[in-house]
Amino acid sequence: MPEIIDRARAQVLADGAGLDEAGVLEVLRLPDDDLPELLQLAHDVRMRWCGPEVEVEGIVSLKTGGCPEDCHFCSQSGLFTSPVRAVWLDIPALVEAARQTAATGATEFCIVAAVRGPDQRLMDQMREGVKAIREAVDIQVAASLGMLTQAQVDELVEMGVHRYNHNLETCRSFFPNVVSTHSWEERFSTLEMVRASGMEVCCGGILGLGETIEQRAEFAGQLAQLDPHEVPLNFLNPRPGTPLGDRAVVDGKDALRAIAAFRLALPKTILRYAGGREITLGDLGTRDGLLGGINAVIVGNYLTTLGRPATADLDLLAELKMPVKALSATL
Amino acid sequence: MTAPAVTFCDRCGDSLTQGDHASCTAARRLEPPRYCPQCRRRMKVQVVPTGWTATCVEHGDTHS
Numbered sequence: 329m330p331e332i333i334d335r336a337r338a339q340v341l342a343d344g345a346g347l348d349e350a351g352v353l354e355v356l357r358l359p360d361d362d363l364p365e366l367l368q369l370a371h372d373v374r375m376r377w378c379g380p381e382v383e384v385e386g387i388v389s390l391k392t393g394g395c396p397e398d399c400h401f402c403s404q405s406g407l408f409t410s411p412v413r414a415v416w417l418d419i420p421a422l423v424e425a426a427r428q429t430a431a432t433g434a435t436e437f438c439i440v441a442a443v444r445g446p447d448q449r450l451m452d453q454m455r456e457g458v459k460a461i462r463e464a465v466d467i468q469v470a471a472s473l474g475m476l477t478q479a480q481v482d483e484l485v486e487m488g489v490h491r492y493n494h495n496l497e498t499c500r501s502f503f504p505n506v507v508s509t510h511s512w513e514e515r516f517s518t519l520e521m522v523r524a525s526g527m528e529v530c531c532g533g534i535l536g537l538g539e540t541i542e543q544r545a546e547f548a549g550q551l552a553q554l555d556p557h558e559v560p561l562n563f564l565n566p567r568p569g570t571p572l573g574d575r576a577v578v579d580g581k582d583a584l585r586a587i588a589a590f591r592l593a594l595p596k597t598i599l600r601y602a603g604g605r606e607i608t609l610g611d612l613g614t615r616d617g618l619l620g621g622i623n624a625v626i627v628g629n630y631l632t633t634l635g636r637p638a639t640a641d642l643d644l645l646a647e648l649k650m651p652v653k654a655l656s657a658t659l
Numbered sequence: 660m661t662a663p664a665v666t667f668c669d670r671c672g673d674s675l676t677q678g679d680h681a682s683c684t685a686a687r688r689l690e691p692p693r694y695c696p697q698c699r700r701r702m703k704v705q706v707v708p709t710g711w712t713a714t715c716v717e718h719g720d721t722h723s
């Protein structure tokens with residue numbers, strides 16, 4: 329048995345102390361033959377430190393497209409010749425999306441906007457939208473609106489937004505290859521304000537942007553230092569018209585190794601399947617990941633692309649005897 | 660009344676009579692349409708957790 333698996337068993341499973349960057353790198357370099365054992369260990373760690381429940385979330389785009397930033401993976405940047413056009417969702421449709429999300433048994437509803445940071449119009453829409461959802465639907469509201477000022481952080485807290493998503497996307501050393509219009513450090517400072525405000529910090533990223541295996545380990549180490557409440561893991565779904573539109577998707581086994589490695593770096597974090605899992609892992613791989621460290625899913629569609637039907641994921645969770653986390657458990 | 664002519668690929672916007680759109684058809688299983696199949700205008704597309712709506716300014720709405 330590889331030494332790193334023994335070490336992780338003693339350190340992560342028994343003591344709940346995550347692997348550091350060097351340990352994660354060793355895990356990412358394990359050969360395919362060791363993958364079943366690695367996934368089993370990551371699953372054991374998840375069960376021991378997080379339990380069997382799976383947190384289910386729906387996400388919706390309040391403002392799509394036309395973003396002034398240049399994140400090279402993103403079809404919503406207004407700087408690329410992407411076919412995605414700018415569009416706003418109205419409040420009744422937002423509430424209806426929250427209602428349908430809650431009907432799946434989801435406890436989380438995340439409102440997302442394609443912006444560098446919110447302007448007054450977006451904050452006004454948020455205030456109205458969050459109020460309308462809280463009056464009509466039993467679900468926790470999260471938000472992802474880009475970089476914030478302190479005043480905006482305070483406003484979101486006051487609205488009742490309980491968790492804020494702001495992905496670092498990739499490790500610090502690779503970030504300038506992916507985004508030129510803002511820095512990793514700017515993103516980080518929003519996360520610090522969110523943490524200080526008492527909102528839960530949700531921060532993850534995308535694998536397969538062209539980062540090396542070493543940089544993937546660096547990213548896991550940086551996330552572990554941040555210690556977010558939740559880490560959403562995306563796999564690049566190359567979007568037409570973007571600078572990364574022709575990149576290959578992450579190999580399924582590499583994706584599973586990464587899921588396990590991130591779990592071993594972050595034993596107590598909610599580790600969520602986000603975009604790209606359908607094309608990277610397919611149905612079988614989706615199941616493997618849920619038995620390899622993942623304990624949360626986004627159900628239904630994403631912001632500009634479609635996902636598996638919510639029922640497919642819910643049926644799978646039932647088959648795996650993984651209960652959906654109840655709203656009462658999150659309050 | 661005749662059915663509206665479907666002339667353009669709703670994923671890439673190119674003419675359906677030119678080129679191969681098999682990869683577009685495959686990708687469309689996990690994507691909403693982006694171009695109007697009648698006039699190839701880019702459509703306004705709203706995705707929500709349980710569906711999508713695509714709107715052409717000339718030819719109206721389609722839903723999932």
Ligand code: SF4
Nearest residue numbers: 395397399402405442
């Ligand atoms: S800031 Fe967000 S919406 Fe804008 S280009 Fe980057 S990832 Fe896309």
Ligand SMILES: [Zn+2]
Nearest residue numbers: 668671680683
């Ligand atoms: Zn096409």
Ligand SMILES: [Zn+2]
Nearest residue numbers: 695698715718
């Ligand atoms: Zn049209």
